[in-house]
Amino acid sequence: MSTETRKLDRVVIRFAGDSGDGMQLTGDRFTSEAAAFGNDLATQPNFPAEIRAPQGTLPGVSSFQLHFADYDILTPGDRPDVLVAMNPAALKANVGELPDGGILIVNTDEFSKRNLTKVGYDSNPLEDDSLERFQVHKIAMATLTIGALEETGLGKKDAERAKNMFALGLLSWMYHRPTEGTERFLREKFAKKPDIAEANVLAFRAGWNYGETTEAFAVTYEVAPAKLNVGTYRQITGNTATAYGIVAAAQLSKLPVVLGTYPITPASDILHELSKHKNFDITTVQAEDEIAGIGIALGASYGGALGVTSTSGPGIALKSETIGLAVMTELPLLVIDVQRGGPSTGLPTKTEQADLLQAMFGRNGESPVPVVAPRSPSDCFDAVVDACRIALKYRTPVLFLSDGAVANGSEPWLIPDVDSLPDLTVEFATDPENFQPYSRDPETLARPWAVPGTPGLQHRIGGLEKQDVTGNISYDPENHDKMVRLRQAKIDGIEVPDVEVEDPDGNARVLVVGWGSSYGPIGAAARRVRKLGLPVAHAHLRHLNPFPKNLGEVLRSYDKVVVPEMNLGQLALLLRAKYLVDAVSYTKVQGLPFKAEELQDVLADVIKGVSA
């Protein structure tokens, strides 16, 4: 029987299994295959906070969703077209999102009575009719993998662990993916354990061959390469792009970087990545706590390095006082907050955008800090370079608000030409003639960066209020008022690019405004409603403090402004306060990104309301 090949423009695949099943690796590899093939793609990992939740339970389910297409896509997809479920828990946790007619590939080996009971199945769903609305493929993946590895002499347990590669092989066959990359990857990853490497390669091939030789699959699918802008691409996650942005900023500013940080989910990968690039004059210090992390970064900035600290919301709470010291001492500092669900420990591995007001106002006194937020994994690179520009040029701490979705998600990245990156070089103060530590550049209001070791510029700084110009301690009422206003004016005056409005129809009366990682779902939703004949404009903010200068005018040019956020309306609050605009706030805080579908409904309702 020959297999039919159907052409698709896009597919969403979700790999789901136990946390120990290697689903993240499987997803990563499929992503790399899609990238190598030239598809546009977006990914969304979803995993428990526990390293190994009890095996086979619902809390232990780990999944990786991948959306790939022959055109430019914006999100990892609302729901899967194909669900690979490695055990009953993975099936139960994910099948609700599989649409009717969706492809369901199940590893039957795990569907024992005990495992079914563990997740509350009274009867085996593979044997009753509860899955009949899907195209179900029941495959004994573990058994087949063990069989395929019989001759390797590998123990049963080790052999069984390669079943994720069997699944990957099968899916790679189904979607005509290139396989060389995965085989090379496996051999490199397990270079020190060649027998394990070969076992994984064999399992991968067994999965492929299973598709090819059995008649279980009548159809395979092709998703053509996407017509992306000309250039060289790679796949990148947000945390990696953030780390690379810092490396780039170091090179562009010709400064060493000192990262002072403390491990925290989901920000730790920035530390891991930067610690590999010491050859770029990057020092990473894993401090004793969050406070020491930022203290070390600030101390390094004081010494003339680019100080960086990275954390998530709980860490920002601990760093607040030192951010205030950086505001007072007017030193450059990059503070990265990879937001996660809060408050308190909250949802460590889930995403949220609820630290905006913390970034804006979470310090004592009038303590303004610029806030920059990336919109997608690859955008982290440009956004962090820009955050460093602001920190260095204006001598200020800058809050960089990434989030779990951006940090762990991945997408193709059009690799920038190094020569096209901005010049971030700084000038240290050197002239003792009339030197004053708190004199200001008339344009930027930045004070001189006079680093220890510079002859004749000895001076003292600190957290106490400064006398204007001299920087001496001052308790003078008028001076304090002046300094508070000066610090605010410096931040208000930071040059940021105008916000661009996407309104292809040119006649929208409704504007949707977002920030951060909701760019994808909002953009996708806007496309959908436009297809329905409902015009909508989309503006997405990278700069949240200060806002772009044209933002007020943009907001006022529409009848209605909708602000979707993964919090309870923090940007909406700021927009209302600053621009007196009656923004409609749409909010959701489930620890997951918006779905394009739900935002489509929200936007359609508002647009219809305006037209009525």
Added chain:
Amino acid sequence: MTAIDLGIPGLTGVPTTDEKQTARDYKSDQEVRWCPGCGDYIVLNTMQSFLPSLGLKRENIVFVSGIGCSSRFPYYMNTYGMHSIHGRAPAIATGLAVARPDLSVWVVTGDGDALSIGGNHLIHTLRRNVNLKILLFNNRIYGLTKGQYSPTSEEGKVTKSTPLGSLDHPFNPVSLALGAEASFVGRALDSDKAGLTSVLRQAAEHRGSALVEIYQNCPIFNDGAFDVLKDADEAQRRIINVVDGEPIRFGREGEYCVVREGFGLAVAKSADVDASDVVVHDASDLNLSFALSRLSTQDLTHTVTGVFRRANRTTYDDGVRAQVGEAKALKAADLGKLLHGKDTWTVVG
């Protein structure tokens, strides 16, 4: 900047000057605003008199402090300085020391700043052995907040916040530092200019973290806390000054000495023991240093001064720089190559 190697490990990489310096050169133009009679004045003067002898370029010296009376110190030094936030000076100074091998970095802190709110940073800085000199002004009281008990106040201390007496058991800062395996620990009295200068000099010369506890009188909220050590007769009986390599004897005529007792040390009359039983101080011996620190009691029956411990151990900042240096030597900083990574694909028009 030229670094001249003076052969002083603690100052390797810090540029020196041939210009003659005096204490006056180290006085800033700021009016000193401690209370009259505060021990901080003496320490400041001692430091200003001592620094010229190091012959360093003034601009390569930095004082970083936290919060509290003593933390005003940097304002009065004509060097670089940062008066930072409560308890965090060791962390900030660590960042500075890591970034700048050409600086002599000093931390000025107090018993509340270093041992209470900043306790974590202190022990971890000492554990890492960052090349910092930490001056811990211990007056056994909170001065700037006007008289609450501190982590070195004695049990039962009646203060504004403990009208029925403090229930807290105090830290012995030297024992704490040695517990964190500090590579240099010393103690001196504010009023003993020669002793303090000697400890400061050894601290400056030591490569690595140096913790110097300075008993310092607060005339307002804890006046006389160390008076028994300042009375000439009492001091003879109480102060045990230790010198590396020398037998530990004290008293006007050396009539007291230190001997081993069980796992620790004890004070004995020299007349009662064989001379060979008198403990010879070995500052490289952590256990001996710790045992010595236990001879100091909160009630000051005995107080050990001098350098408890001085041991060679790789400093954190040197180690960090070595790793960066090796990485640079092994691999060029090619940004384009980094951004491209291993797997790329090209879209052509």
